[in-house]
Amino acid sequence: MLRVLTVELRKLNRSLAAALAVAAPGLIAVFTFFNVLRGKTPQPWDMWMIGCLGIWAFFMLPMSVTALTALVAQMEHSPRSWDHLRALPLRRWTLYAAKAVSVFLVVALMSVAVLVLSWAAVRLAVTLKPQLDPTGAFETRAYLETMGRIYLAAVLLIAVQLWLALRFSSFVPGLVVGIGGTFFAVVATSARIGVFLPWQMPINMLATDGWRMHTALGLGLGGGLLVLTLALWHLSRREVL
Template sequence: MLAVLSVELRKLNRSLAAVLVLAAPSLIGIFTFFALLRNKHPSSWETLLQTSTGIWAFFMLPMSVTALTALVAQMEHGPRAWDHLRALPVARWKLYAAKAVCVVVLVAIMTALNALIAWAAISGAAALKPAVAPTGTLDVAKALLLSGKMVAAALLMIAIQLWTALRFSSFVPALALGIGGTFFSVVATSAKQGVFFPWQMPVNMLARDAWRSETALALGGGLGALALIAAVLHLARREVL
């Protein structure tokens, strides 16, 4: 399994994955920086970081998962490399499991980078305009815990997107699914039923009602892990992609 993961990481290194991993959270950091410079009054660290994290979970995370899963799948679909890969003396499930692990790890890195870049953007804006310097203390442990919960809650969405991207050789179905899921998540953000919608589960980690965040975390994380395993096993048993 380690050898398969190593190969997958080399392929990702030659792709545009690194650009995506850096670009997505950086866009939120740039927005945070200039938005803070326009403020006239300071806000607390908790409020500022939650705003940045909310934007990430609400819109940028689902779109990043869509792009990342499509990229990972097209590395094999594009050159029609599946026949070669599946003929290798390696258990087929390991090929798909390696991709799933890489996607989850990259999503976790992007989520952590979002928090780090937001901190840098807030600090930079405060240095240029001391009047908007954040108040209170920065609770690093709380910020990291929130980021971790968002990644866990996103597992079901990741499983659905990854299965779709790997199942169909064209990138269109996965792209349409990701755009559609994000669209309905945005327009129905206030719906109570949103807690059961995979694309809204990460942002529900910011919900004030404990039952919403707990339900989204249980469904997104628990069912998400099972869905990832089911997706890997189903794809490994297919003879033709």
């Protein structure tokens, strides 16, 4: 398994995954930078950091996962290399498990990058306009914990998108589901039933209603692990269409 994962990570290093991992958090940082410069009075750190977490959980995370899973899957679909990989003296499930681990690692790095780049964007803006220096304490632990919950709540979303991307040789099914899921998550933000939508589970980690947060976290993590297990079992026994 470790050998297969090492090969998978080397493939990612030669792909556009690194560019995606920087671009998505970078866009949030750029938005934050100019948003700070537009300010007239100092704002609390919480306003900027929670705002960045919200943008990540609400829109950028689901869309990044959609793009990343399609990218990872197309590395094998495009050159039609699945037949070769399955002919190797390896258990089939390890091939898909390595894909899953690599995706989760990239998403974890992107999550950390959102916090780091957002902080850097605020500090850079403040050097240009010192009078806008944020008030209050920078609650590093609280922001990390919140991001951690967002990451765990996104496990179901990631598992579903990866399953679709690996199951079909065309990137269209995964792309349609990803865009559609994000769309309904946006329009159903305040809907009570929205907490059960995988694409809305990450943003519910910022909800003030404890029921929504705990329900989304439990379903996102528990359901995600279950779906991921089913995906590995299913993919290792079927051919790609």
